[in-house]
């Protein structure tokens with residue numbers, strides 16, 4: 001069997017109050033490509049309940065899913081009981097989700113949620129990568145698709161979502177795993193002695209400008225998150241043409257300030273840090289030098 005093609009799609013935030021917190025995102029240049037609620041008959045219903053999903057996007061293909069805990073499956077409730085609000089998974093679109101189960105399992109991943117078919121919408125399952133971070137796999141069926149948004153930077157600050165940052169304990173081994181198993185390639189390597197960060201991208205890059213960043217903790221906030229939760233999906237990464245104004249606009253929109261934009265020696269540009277409404281880290285940085 002040929003290895004599946006994995007394409008980055010979204011990260012999912014377990015958010016206690018998605019219908020309230022979405023307003024902070026909308027005030028910070030985001031749009032809502034899709035909004036699914038439990039009254040939709042076919043989508044993701046089980047004996048345990050329906051859904052409350054809000055998808056958010058900002059000038060790029062990578063999206064965020066806000067998901068309300070009371071309707072989750074048991075395996076998700078267990079995760080929520082342990083970690084609380086956090087980034088639960090990164091989602092990848094594949095051509096055939098069923099075949100992908102075998103591919104990931106034979107390469108050291110565990111399965112958190114068995115393969116399931118959700119009406120005429122999508123097929124999928126959830127795996128766990130070698131350090132414990134969750135990997136959602138989706139295959140669209142029929143014409144179902146979470147809509148895209150316009151792929152260009154948004155607003156006068158030129159803001160654009162780039163992807164997720166995943167904190168690693170053994171960075172080198174995780175980079176190798178995502179390269180070898182998910183078929184990602186390195187587009188930026190800022191490592192030394194198994195420390196730092198690496199940008200990985202799927203085969204659709206750069207036409208679809210999404211990155212999966214693997215990193216060791218680089219700030220006090222990331223150190224604290226790693227100490228409490230172990231290797232987790234810590235942050236959402238943005239680029240802004242005007243990083244100072246984008247950071248100030250986020251604070252005005254209700255995001256928490258961690259630190260104003262300052263030089264990040266690892267990548268040679270200024271990066272600001274924030275917290276989104278449910279407490280996850282948001283990084284917004286200047287465009288990288290060519």
Ligand SMILES: [Fe+2]
Nearest residue numbers: 012065091136
């Ligand atoms: Fe998801």
